[in-house]
Amino acid sequence: MTSLIGLLIVVPMLAAAVGFVAGERQWVRDILTVVSLAGATAIAGVLLAHVESEGTVVLRVGDWDPELGIVLVVDLMAALVLLVAMATILVVQLFAIGQRRTAWGADPQLSGPLLLVLTSGVVLALLTGDLFTLFVAFELILVSSYVLLTHQGRRGQIRSGMTYVAMNLFASTLFLVGLAVVYASTGTVNLALLAERIPELDDPLRWGIGLWFLVVFGTKAAIFPLFSWLPDSYPTAPTTITAVFAGLLTKVGVYVLIRFHVLTGMDDLGPLILTLAGLTMVIGVAGALAQDDVKRILSFHIISQIGYMLMGLGLFTLAGIAGAIVFLVHHIPVKTVLFLVGGLIEEREGTSALDKIGGLAQRQPLLAVLFALPALSLAGIPPFSGFVAKLALVDAGIEKVVVPIVVIALANSVLTLVSMVKIWTGVFWGSGDDESATPIRILRPGHRLMVGATAVALVASLAIAASFGPLWDLGERAAADLIDSSVYIEAVVS
Amino acid sequence: MSITLALVVGGLTSVGVYLITSRSLTRMLLGFALLGHAAVLALLAAGGEAGERPISGDAPVAELSDPLPQAFALTAIVISFGLTLFLLALARRQAQLTGDDLVEDDLEDRRIAIETEAEGDDA
Numbered sequence: 001m002t003s004l005i006g007l008l009i010v011v012p013m014l015a016a017a018v019g020f021v022a023g024e025r026q027w028v029r030d031i032l033t034v035v036s037l038a039g040a041t042a043i044a045g046v047l048l049a050h051v052e053s054e055g056t057v058v059l060r061v062g063d064w065d066p067e068l069g070i071v072l073v074v075d076l077m078a079a080l081v082l083l084v085a086m087a088t089i090l091v092v093q094l095f096a097i098g099q100r101r102t103a104w105g106a107d108p109q110l111s112g113p114l115l116l117v118l119t120s121g122v123v124l125a126l127l128t129g130d131l132f133t134l135f136v137a138f139e140l141i142l143v144s145s146y147v148l149l150t151h152q153g154r155r156g157q158i159r160s161g162m163t164y165v166a167m168n169l170f171a172s173t174l175f176l177v178g179l180a181v182v183y184a185s186t187g188t189v190n191l192a193l194l195a196e197r198i199p200e201l202d203d204p205l206r207w208g209i210g211l212w213f214l215v216v217f218g219t220k221a222a223i224f225p226l227f228s229w230l231p232d233s234y235p236t237a238p239t240t241i242t243a244v245f246a247g248l249l250t251k252v253g254v255y256v257l258i259r260f261h262v263l264t265g266m267d268d269l270g271p272l273i274l275t276l277a278g279l280t281m282v283i284g285v286a287g288a289l290a291q292d293d294v295k296r297i298l299s300f301h302i303i304s305q306i307g308y309m310l311m312g313l314g315l316f317t318l319a320g321i322a323g324a325i326v327f328l329v330h331h332i333p334v335k336t337v338l339f340l341v342g343g344l345i346e347e348r349e350g351t352s353a354l355d356k357i358g359g360l361a362q363r364q365p366l367l368a369v370l371f372a373l374p375a376l377s378l379a380g381i382p383p384f385s386g387f388v389a390k391l392a393l394v395d396a397g398i399e400k401v402v403v404p405i406v407v408i409a410l411a412n413s414v415l416t417l418v419s420m421v422k423i424w425t426g427v428f429w430g431s432g433d434d435e436s437a438t439p440i441r442i443l444r445p446g447h448r449l450m451v452g453a454t455a456v457a458l459v460a461s462l463a464i465a466a467s468f469g470p471l472w473d474l475g476e477r478a479a480a481d482l483i484d485s486s487v488y489i490e491a492v493v494s
Numbered sequence: 495m496s497i498t499l500a501l502v503v504g505g506l507t508s509v510g511v512y513l514i515t516s517r518s519l520t521r522m523l524l525g526f527a528l529l530g531h532a533a534v535l536a537l538l539a540a541g542g543e544a545g546e547r548p549i550s551g552d553a554p555v556a557e558l559s560d561p562l563p564q565a566f567a568l569t570a571i572v573i574s575f576g577l578t579l580f581l582l583a584l585a586r587r588q589a590q591l592t593g594d595d596l597v598e599d600d601l602e603d604r605r606i607a608i609e610t611e612a613e614g615d616d617a
Binding site: 068132135136139143146147150153155158159161162163165166169170173176177179180181183184189290291292 | 514529530532533536562569570573584588591598
């Protein structure tokens, strides 16, 4: 079982290397990316089933002692998020293959292999058992994302790419300095050992470390007030790239934030995190309301949704953290579908600006359905996965009697719906005969694959809603393992 | 941690942060290089007192330097080397597009801000 974990990281890397040198032989790249991503998804499924029944799996790379060497840990939380992440990247890659044939997508010679590098970075970030490997994983993810974002070299991409790179590079440097502080005060960077040693530190030092990493991971997760790079850069990238970023990158930040802060027992930061969660929700949705471009509205929604996950973490209760994990799992496919639909709209209409499109519901009923279902889910309308995930979080908030955040979370849901209605009326309603509307493009064969991939992702997100009972049980168990850090410590150290 | 090392880390950080707040990408690049150095020195300082060479096995364990932070530092240097190259490429592309390497304003943001203001005046 442990060798499977290694494969998850090595296979995408090797496939990426071959993909880079494949040159004009596009079919080689297509087969490699799809097969390795499908393989990764299958492995993730097997790991989830195994971890669910047998408990945490640990791989010690090179069989070093955990205090010195790299450990990869698959616990329930990691396995859950891993499966969703791998499946999402696979779907997006299928969409990308379809989109390439219609000439609107990213440069296929680069985007496929780079997506694989990003994949192995995501896997490493989810599974790693020490902070330094986490730093390396973040760099892997970021470097490939820098290139994916700017490789077309358009003016807007270079401009927003600069903000994106500067913010994230700064956060990475802070991460290194934070590592130095952690190592100097505890003598280790292994998460399991840190879970033992950080709670024993003096309060000021402990809080300092907690706050420092809140800033570092918070920049990656785009929480208030560190989110400015996100709504600026995401809309400028090609659709498939934005869909992966939107679905995964910020979520990896949140995942790591939850993992680090819960394992090291930073409960004292709870009120601060809750305040930030509320602000993140409000500012995100306010930004979405002000925009009038589909991709920009959706980008601001990412921020407001991060607030919910942060809320679950800030509560520092079993129900809260389970809620955050489940919200994370629900959010990844839903957000990806929305961006893919945004891509389909752009593909068809030549723009994603609301005032230039209209009447799509009449001309493209399937597209309207593909948008409406995840949009309602994101807003938290029953019976979709967004509703149950939010309900779980609100329930956790009421249980701990934190009224303000519950009120904000509920109000925020309504505002999310309002901004979704804005997209709906702008894009799907109306006659669509405005003089500015561009003529409908003749769609090439790849279009079917794009719609198919979007539909598959949508079905996956509906399946999450349908199987919410078992998912919630898994989330609760994952949260319990995280809060009682002895489970993690024992699995790694012994 | 020796006071010299602490002062150097502090100095590099402050100059680096100052440079990063600049609009010119070339200056930002230099800023990131300095910040990277500061972080690497901080990592070295985290390893404690310098001692004999580790791993080669010609001194007792108690007298050795801690090799782990040095391994971290090396990895970090390699990564920052790659990123410096990427930033240079970005600056070059920006220079091709606009003739200089300054970070531009977000036009979309500006447009929305102006529209919102105009709407406020109407009301």
